[in-house]
Each structure stands twice: as structure tokens, then as C-alpha cells.
Amino acid sequence: MLTIKRIEAIAVSLPMAKPMKMAGVEIRAADNLLVRVEASDGTVGWGEAASAPHMTGETVESMVAAVRYLVPALEGRALADLHAITEHWTFALYGNHAAKSAVEMALQDITAKVAGVPAWQLFGAQRRDRMAVLWLIGTGSTNGDVAEARARKAAGFVAYKIKVGTGEAVEDARRSAAICDVLGPGNLISSDANQGYTVEQALAYVDVVKNAALDFFEQPVRSKDLAGMAQVAAASRILIGADEGLHGLDDIQRHHDMKAASGVSLKTIKLGGMREVFDAGVLCAQLRLRVNLANKVAESSIGIAGVLHLAAALPGLDWGLSITNQYLADDIVARPIRVVEGHAEVPGGIGLGVEVDEAKVARYRREL
Ligand SMILES: [Mg+2]
Structure with missing residues (x-):
């Protein structure tokens, strides 16, 4: 044994x-x-x-x-x-x-x-082997963000997340819309306030971006304010996602029941492990919630591999994959997982497939 x-x-x-x-x-x-x-x-x-x-x-x-x-x-x-x-x-x-x-x-x-x-085989069938990876845009200025968007688009990225909630909501919204314009159609584009707005600020944000090509807007208000999330979601043409508000499958059900979100960001650190994330993905499929699967900024290729194996097996992954070793100056495995032309592949080999x-x-x- x-x-x-x-x-x-x-x-x-x-x-x-x-x-x-x-x-x-x-x-x-x-x-x-x-x-x-x-x-x-x-x-x-x-x-x-x-x-x-x-x-x-x-x-x-x-x-x-x-x-x-x-x-x-x-x-x-x-x-x-x-x-x-x-x-x-x-x-x-x-x-x-x-x-x-x-x-x-x-x-x-x-x-x-x-x-x-x-590792994906512990969870079931392999549904995908190469995934578009979101690039985080958060340089601190509109000009910097627009330049970053142009450079990453040229490098082959097709999925993005714009960091907002750091400044004034209307300014953030104009910056978001400018980035969407630069990126153009055919991309998955999201923004994330990391709970940074009041309900009023979030309402101002979604009003300004209503005609922008944003696919979803993540965690506009405080994690526990589900009524506020629902209020923003009801007023928004852009779909609302939940991230910091999720610490277990109950929270996913509650966001769904209160119409507080149309999709969720799943992370192993929030839910307690790979099995919990996979089970959450199954629940999301039942509830017709969109799924983004993410590492926290930033993790090494170990944590990235965990998420890639989940990405291979999850029922749905409409809102893309955020993997974060691409923001590190160094990694701790023999062959770091690479994002090539905006996409990542599930590591081959047994287990997580990385050699520490x-x-x-x-x-x-x-x-x-
Ligand atoms: Mg987030």
C-alpha cells in the first residue's frame, strides 16, 4: 500500500x-x-x-x-x-x-x-489540449495599456483582461473602450475591477462601456455585496462575472440564484483544490454559467500545470484561461510552460507533467 x-x-x-x-x-x-x-x-x-x-x-x-x-x-x-x-x-x-x-x-x-x-485523466475525458490565454493589461496609463494591447495582439494573443477599479470609473471605462477599439473584433475581452467600485461607480462604468466589445466585466463591487452585483448585472449590457465572491460551490449557486453573475472565475486557491474546481465546473455547466479558469498573479509552472490539466477536462471554458507564469522573471521547473502566440498546451507526460x-x-x- x-x-x-x-x-x-x-x-x-x-x-x-x-x-x-x-x-x-x-x-x-x-x-x-x-x-x-x-x-x-x-x-x-x-x-x-x-x-x-x-x-x-x-x-x-x-x-x-x-x-x-x-x-x-x-x-x-x-x-x-x-x-x-x-x-x-x-x-x-x-x-x-x-x-x-x-x-x-x-x-x-x-x-x-x-x-x-x-493529471487531467483523474477528472475524466480530455475535452481540449490547446487553449487561448488571457493577457492582463494593467500598465497604469491609457497610453501604456493601448501600446501593450497592440503589442500583444501582434504577438498572437486573442484574449485579454483589462485591470480597472484603480482609478475613476468613467476614466477606467473610457480606457477600457479605447483598448477594445484597438484590439478590434474576434477577441475575448474582459475587464476586472477586483471589487474596486461602489455600486454607483460600477453603474457609471457599465454605462460608458455599453457599446464596447467587452465580453464580461469581473467583480465590480465588494465580494459580499450580491445585491449590488445583481443591481449592476441588471443594468449592464456587458455580462458580469464573479471572482472574489466565490469560496465554494454554495457561493456559485447563490450568485446564480440572485442573478448576481452570468459567469465565474474558478481558482484552486479559492475553492480548495483541483477536485473542487472540477466539481465547480460541472455545477456551472448545470447552471449555464460561463467559466473562466485562472491562476492568481503570479504562479510558477507548477500551479500553471494544475490549471492546464483542469482546463483539459472542464465541461465549459467560455471565458478563457488566465495563466500567470508569463508575468514572472524566472520559473522553477526544467521546461517552463510557455504561452506561444497567445495559446498554451496541456503538458504531456504523467502527473502534472512538470519537472521541478x-x-x-x-x-x-x-x-x-
Ligand atoms: Mg479577478
Whole structure:
């Protein structure tokens, strides 16, 4: 019987290629948790979770502490008991979804490696193997954003997310419309306020962009304000998406029932693991909600691989894929996942399909 021999929580700080501005935060380095799990036969699996305190309530320090709290109940358990393990930690430790997601990803990686299959096969059939990737536009100025849009379009990108909620709503809306005009038809274009607006500001924004080629507008107002989300959605010609408001399948159902969103952004750190994200994707298909699948800004190729395997298997992916190692100055695997002409492919091989460079992990490791 294969068992979990050792679980290690590793804090890393990965350098960004350049700072990324979004509402309420400027990201200069990716402070992430890596989890390394070793099975009794020596097989090693890896998982990753970005710290996003405003989204999950977790810091790198708290994630490391949460994993260490869970470890005694996990080491020595049979790998085949993955479902029972995650049932147990839901009961034993409230919340901490990002920390749990990194452990779960590592356990899925090992499970797939031991079975000799790619990770997507743990979830069902492969529905897609090459996906359009959203490029984030958030330089801090209209001119900078327009130039960035032109450059990325020339590089082959066909999907975008414009960061708004950082300035005045009408100005943000004019900037969004200008970017849509530059990109032209045939693209998936979204904007994301990261909860940065009041309901009044969000209403002003959707009014100005009503004739722009925006496919969806994400999390205009505070995560808990579902009535406000519904008010904006009712007034908007652009479809509204929920992101920070989702921490479990119940939240997805609630947004649907209150007409607070037409689609959702799914992340392993919010929902607690790859299995939860896949189950959320199934629920979204039943509720006819659009799906965007995303990493947090920014994650290494480990977290990216987790999301790519989910993208391969999810029932729907109408709102595209946001993968974020493209914003890092360096990566920690032997062959980083590349976005080529705006598209990414599901890694081949078994497990997550990435080979972690432990020397790189040591270089970016932070002792807490
Ligand atoms: Mg978002």
C-alpha cells in the first residue's frame, strides 16, 4: 500500500518581470506556497498556491502554518484515500483553501504519476489540449495599456483582461473602450475591477462601456455585496462575472440564484483544490454559467500545470484561461510552460507533467 511519507511546506518569493497594478494592490513579487509530497515508494508530487490575502484571507506565513497543522493527520495515510483525506481536513480545519489546494494538487500529481497517467485523466475525458490565454493589461496609463494591447495582439494573443477599479470609473471605462477599439473584433475581452467600485461607480462604468466589445466585466463591487452585483448585472449590457465572491460551490449557486453573475472565475486557491474546481465546473455547466479558469498573479509552472490539466477536462471554458507564469522573471521547473502566440498546451507526460528544479526552489525559498 502506497502511503504519504513526508509533506513539506516551502515559502518562495518569485520575481515579477514587472510590477502589476490592480485595485488595492501592486504586485512586485509572487509570494507563494509550494508543497512537496513524497510517497513511500519515493514518488514526489508538487503543488502550489499563491498568497492572495484579499481573496482567501491567507498569507504565505499562514499557509505554511496551516499545512504544518494538517501534516500529522496526513503522513502515513494511504494515497488511495485522497477523498477521505480532503473530507477530513474540511472538518478539521475551517477555511484555509489556498493552503489545502497546494497539498491537494501535490497529492493529485502523485496519484496520477503512480497511475502512470496525465493529471487531467483523474477528472475524466480530455475535452481540449490547446487553449487561448488571457493577457492582463494593467500598465497604469491609457497610453501604456493601448501600446501593450497592440503589442500583444501582434504577438498572437486573442484574449485579454483589462485591470480597472484603480482609478475613476468613467476614466477606467473610457480606457477600457479605447483598448477594445484597438484590439478590434474576434477577441475575448474582459475587464476586472477586483471589487474596486461602489455600486454607483460600477453603474457609471457599465454605462460608458455599453457599446464596447467587452465580453464580461469581473467583480465590480465588494465580494459580499450580491445585491449590488445583481443591481449592476441588471443594468449592464456587458455580462458580469464573479471572482472574489466565490469560496465554494454554495457561493456559485447563490450568485446564480440572485442573478448576481452570468459567469465565474474558478481558482484552486479559492475553492480548495483541483477536485473542487472540477466539481465547480460541472455545477456551472448545470447552471449555464460561463467559466473562466485562472491562476492568481503570479504562479510558477507548477500551479500553471494544475490549471492546464483542469482546463483539459472542464465541461465549459467560455471565458478563457488566465495563466500567470508569463508575468514572472524566472520559473522553477526544467521546461517552463510557455504561452506561444497567445495559446498554451496541456503538458504531456504523467502527473502534472512538470519537472521541478529543486535548485531553483532553494534559490527563491524564504525562511519565515
Ligand atoms: Mg479577478
